[in-house]
Amino acid sequence: MALVYRHITGEYYIGSQEDEKVSEFLPSSFDISLFERLSKKVFKEKDKIARKGIEIAKEKISGKDYTEDLIIQASGLIDESDKTINYLARRLRRLALTIYPELCLRVDDNKKIVEMLLSKEKEEINSLLGIKKSMGWKCQKKDCEFLKEAAGKIKELFTVREIASEFISEKEKRIMPNFSAIAGPSISAKLLSHAGSLRSLAIMPASTIQLLGAEKALFRHITRGSKCPKYGILFQHPAVQGAEKKARGKVARIIADKLSIAARIDFFSKEDKSAELIKEMERRIKDAKRK
Amino acid sequence: MQKGSNPRVKQTMLKGKKVFATESLAPGKSVYGESLISLNGKEYREWVPFRSKIAAGLMNGLRMPELSMDSVVLYLGAASGTTVSHISDIVSNGLIFAVEVSPHVTYSLISLAEARGNIVPVLEDANKPEEYFNTVIASDFVFQDIAQKNQVEIFLKNCRLFLKQSGFAMISIKARSIDISKKPRRIFEEVRKELEQRFREVKPCTLEPFQKDHCLFLCLGRE
Numbered sequence: 067m068a069l070v071y072r073h074i075t076g077e078y079y080i081g082s083q084e085d086e087k088v089s090e091f092l093p094s095s096f097d098i099s100l101f102e103r104l105s106k107k108v109f110k111e112k113d114k115i116a117r118k119g120i121e122i123a124k125e126k127i128s129g130k131d132y133t134e135d136l137i138i139q140a141s142g143l144i145d146e147s148d149k150t151i152n153y154l155a156r157r158l159r160r161l162a163l164t165i166y167p168e169l170c171l172r173v174d175d176n177k178k179i180v181e182m183l184l185s186k187e188k189e190e191i192n193s194l195l196g197i198k199k200s201m202g203w204k205c206q207k208k209d210c211e212f213l214k215e216a217a218g219k220i221k222e223l224f225t226v227r228e229i230a231s232e233f234i235s236e237k238e239k240r241i242m243p244n245f246s247a248i249a250g251p252s253i254s255a256k257l258l259s260h261a262g263s264l265r266s267l268a269i270m271p272a273s274t275i276q277l278l279g280a281e282k283a284l285f286r287h288i289t290r291g292s293k294c295p296k297y298g299i300l301f302q303h304p305a306v307q308g309a310e311k312k313a314r315g316k317v318a319r320i321i322a323d324k325l326s327i328a329a330r331i332d333f334f335s336k337e338d339k340s341a342e343l344i345k346e347m348e349r350r351i352k353d354a355k356r357k
Numbered sequence: 358m359q360k361g362s363n364p365r366v367k368q369t370m371l372k373g374k375k376v377f378a379t380e381s382l383a384p385g386k387s388v389y390g391e392s393l394i395s396l397n398g399k400e401y402r403e404w405v406p407f408r409s410k411i412a413a414g415l416m417n418g419l420r421m422p423e424l425s426m427d428s429v430v431l432y433l434g435a436a437s438g439t440t441v442s443h444i445s446d447i448v449s450n451g452l453i454f455a456v457e458v459s460p461h462v463t464y465s466l467i468s469l470a471e472a473r474g475n476i477v478p479v480l481e482d483a484n485k486p487e488e489y490f491n492t493v494i495a496s497d498f499v500f501q502d503i504a505q506k507n508q509v510e511i512f513l514k515n516c517r518l519f520l521k522q523s524g525f526a527m528i529s530i531k532a533r534s535i536d537i538s539k540k541p542r543r544i545f546e547e548v549r550k551e552l553e554q555r556f557r558e559v560k561p562c563t564l565e566p567f568q569k570d571h572c573l574f575l576c577l578g579r580e
């Protein structure tokens with residue numbers, strides 16, 4: 067009887083190829099001595115193995131669907147944009163302070179201040195704010211032209227953020243319709259980032275989903291016996307935010323329960339059952355709040 | 358690696374410090390920011406112990422059996438190829454099968470393989486060796502660095518299939534990935550017992566101060 071080992075570089079035999087009975091060498095019918103003999107033959111083709119291996123690896127890596135990865139990266143891009151926007155907006159406020167003191171004092175919203183500086187002239191801004199006599203420096207137009215330029219660049223970061231946000235919602239509707247309907251696009255993306263993949267969300271117990279993003283607190287709980295955290299990223303969910311402090315843990319648990327079911331449906335079938343899931347979730351949250 | 362054996366790995370001095378270095382298979386390029394050292398007209402690459410667990414082991418006196426220039430190596434958890442690049446230098450006429458599951462890091466691994474010719478990137482899960490049974494061949498050295506909860510089981514599964522009878526194996530254990538609530542020393546003791554059921558001899562080597570709470574286990578004589 068002959069044995070054949072099917073390798074990526076070709077077929078290798080022990081015994082005669084013409085033998086009537088040829089059985090395949092498999093991990094299940096394993097024998098290390100035989101494998102060493104076969105390997106010795108295969109090794110002669112070492113350059114071919116390396117070339118073929120690289121070819122297969124490239125094929126494999128470029129043939130995957132990276133939607134999940136794009137969602138995760140877009141979510142990271144939003145976080146970083148937010149940080150950068152905050153940082154630059156603070157600088158911009160300081161830059162504009164001497165010329166537009168009232169604007170800087172009264173308008174807290176960064177986006178609004180950026181837009182006003184970008185699109186409006188000094189007189190217009192002051193009259194919009196209802197200021198008759200401003201404390202601002204009476205500079206010439208060319209002295210504050212630079213502010214407009216800077217505001218324009220920051221405005222672009224807001225645009226990046228919006229585009230990434232839209233991208234996330236749209237992609238999530240396709241690959242995780244149930245999950246994103248319950249958690250909302252932004253929280254879904256963050257949970258996905260922490261879990262690493264939709265697959266891991268689907269096989270994760272609800273209690274783990276509940277604590278995603280609270281890893282540090284959980285670690286302190288396990289090693290030093292501090293209080294067990296009740297929620298991680300889910301803290302940002304509107305239903306948790308809307309609940310009384312002492313009910314928040316329970317609400318987070320209920321959401322996590324539904325998310326766990328949703329992740330499984332999304333991973334295995336993608337059938338949209340979000341309406342039912344949300345209804346059931348809201349009912350349980352109401353009950354929990356009553357108690 | 359034991360001294361005086363494979364000429365492609367050497368101990369030398371760099372900026373007044375003792376370092377290990379490997380003769381570059383693709384001279385002129387630093388792979389991960391390591392220094393390039395010229396020795397007797399040949400280019401060596403510093404093997405940085407803070408970046409590579411095997412280098413950390415060597416710095417701490419680990420005595421690994423020799424790898425020859427045509428050895429076959431199975432490396433589980435290759436990542437972007439930091440350590441793989443040094444093994445590739447050492448087994449210059451051999452082969453190194455570099456198994457890695459996460460796509461993001463494998464772009465660099467594939468480029469490294471293209472530049473060198475003795476690296477076979479295997480984009481599979483080390484927990485499913487059947488998936489690469491038609492790629493990886495019997496190996497002289499099996500090394501694993503994957504930081505997974507069931508990594509010992511994965512290691513043993515791979516050794517059973519791919520480690521030559523005359524070969525040796527090594528596993529890097531990060532105590533935290535096995536169980537964050539237990540003391541590293543206890544975990545290492547348990548791992549050692551588990552390995553001793555399958556190997557005649559198991560030699561631990563901790564990696565302080567280069568890597569925190571890590572331990573290498575050199576395994577000799579498969580069952």
Ligand SMILES: C[S@@+](CC[C@H](N)C(=O)[O-])C[C@H]1O[C@@H](n2cnc3c(N)ncnc32)[C@H](O)[C@@H]1O
Pocket residue numbers: 408409410433434435436437438439440441456457458459462481482483484502503504505
């Ligand atoms: C600590 S890094 C390895 C660093 C590398 N050994 C070096 O020194 O250059 C661990 C790697 O193992 C990979 N990994 C984890 N589980 C794996 C598995 N089951 N199969 C293959 N690779 C795995 C991870 O993706 C990660 O890239």
